Amino acid sequence: MHKKLFIPGPTEVREEVLKAQSQWMIGHRSKEFGELYHRCVSKTAEALKTKNHVMWFTSSGTGTMEGAIRNCVATDGKVLHTVNGAFSDRWFKISKSCGRQAARVDAEWGKAIKPELIDAELAKGGYTAVTITQNETSTGVRQPIEDIGRMMKEKYPDVLVLVDAVSALMGDWFEIDELGLDVVVASSQKAVALPPGLAVAVVSQRALDKCRTVPDRGYYFDYDAMLKRYDKDHQTPTTPAISLLWALDAELDHILKETMPGRYRRHLEMAEFTRAWAKQHFALFPEPGYESVTLTTVANTRDVSVKDLNAGLAGKGMQISNGYGDLKEKTFRIAHMGDLALDDMKQVTSAIVELLGL
Numbered sequence: 295m296h297k298k299l300f301i302p303g304p305t306e307v308r309e310e311v312l313k314a315q316s317q318w319m320i321g322h323r324s325k326e327f328g329e330l331y332h333r334c335v336s337k338t339a340e341a342l343k344t345k346n347h348v349m350w351f352t353s354s355g356t357g358t359m360e361g362a363i364r365n366c367v368a369t370d371g372k373v374l375h376t377v378n379g380a381f382s383d384r385w386f387k388i389s390k391s392c393g394r395q396a397a398r399v400d401a402e403w404g405k406a407i408k409p410e411l412i413d414a415e416l417a418k419g420g421y422t423a424v425t426i427t428q429n430e431t432s433t434g435v436r437q438p439i440e441d442i443g444r445m446m447k448e449k450y451p452d453v454l455v456l457v458d459a460v461s462a463l464m465g466d467w468f469e470i471d472e473l474g475l476d477v478v479v480a481s482s483q484k485a486v487a488l489p490p491g492l493a494v495a496v497v498s499q500r501a502l503d504k505c506r507t508v509p510d511r512g513y514y515f516d517y518d519a520m521l522k523r524y525d526k527d528h529q530t531p532t533t534p535a536i537s538l539l540w541a542l543d544a545e546l547d548h549i550l551k552e553t554m555p556g557r558y559r560r561h562l563e564m565a566e567f568t569r570a571w572a573k574q575h576f577a578l579f580p581e582p583g584y585e586s587v588t589l590t591t592v593a594n595t596r597d598v599s600v601k602d603l604n605a606g607l608a609g610k611g612m613q614i615s616n617g618y619g620d621l622k623e624k625t626f627r628i629a630h631m632g633d634l635a636l637d638d639m640k641q642v643t644s645a646i647v648e649l650l651g652l
């Protein structure tokens with residue numbers, strides 16, 4: 295039975311997109327492939343209103359997080375990681391495992407990273423880059439990326455800003471170019487509403503210039519190599535997931551038709567509905583004012599068994615997410631990302647009310 299997914303990735307994929315994936319294979323060195331990839335790149339830039347370089351990799355989001363570090367932080371450079379959950383912690387570990395000098399500032403899980411926290415650490419000097427997990431999926435916290443971007447521009451214009459928007463891009467909205475965000479990465483299986491397997495990096499010119507000075511930037515995620523190949527014939531250096539790019543091409547048409555402001559409004563409407571429901575029956579886990587637009591993390595104040603609840607929902611053809619790591623059973627997460635609509639949120643929340651007898 296098809297279970298409608300209210301988990302923070304993979305999300306529901308529209309049937310039209312599933313069909314688009316099943317077209318006949320083409321060679322990745324053909325003119326037709328170059329046209330397909332070029333359409334995906336151009337339409338992504340148009341949707342995100344960015345003049346930065348758009349690169350779609352055959353990878354999950356974690357690959358592009360690693361890529362951002364490899365390209366933008368030389369082994370004699372230093373990166374500051376802001377950490378307030380499992381995914382921001384993962385990025386710190388990635389930098390370490392790539393042999394980079396990495397420091398971290400932490401905020402309590404559930405609290406947001408504020409510009410002052412970053413400022414206090416960067417003021418010590420010596421940093422090449424800072425990482426921000428714009429939407430921390432383990433806690434449902436949205437970082438104030440607008441305030442952080444503005445602070446960085448004003449006080450640390452030479453420090454590159456690397457942003458994980460894996461579970462938010464194409465759902466939530468922020469101005470990449472205006473905020474001066476140097477690398478923004480995201481996965482296909484979240485708010486882009488595709489199957490897993492593609493990840494995007496939106497790369498500023500200065501991040502690209504920086505990457506060209508980093509000798510040990512690795513091979514697979516090399517921005518310079520990606521761009522050189524793109525400029526030559528709109529192709530990719532290695533064999534891409536062609537089926538997923540067909541799907542992306544179709545979904546981007548849908549996104550452009552809806553428009554990003556429209557898409558953002560729909561996400562916000564679902565978020566506001568789900569938050570109000572959560573407050574009525576439970577409580578919200580994130581710090582007030584910093585709740586994610588693409589998922590709601592509910593504090594399990596009634597001590598219900600989330601495992602049993604999900605089993606009940608499965609019987610009704612739906613699935614939500616338990617809390618992440620230590621937050622398992624203490625919280626649960628309801629995603630409202632991608633192509634879900636308000637009616638879907640009404641359906642899942644009514645089903646929870648019915649199952650729990652609220």
Ligand SMILES: Cc1ncc(COP(=O)(O)O)c(C=O)c1O
Pocket residue numbers: 302303354355356357381427429430431432458459460461481
């Ligand atoms: C905020 C965030 N960053 C990174 C990742 C890792 O992405 P992927 O599973 O596509 O590698 C996730 C996955 O859930 C995420 O939510």
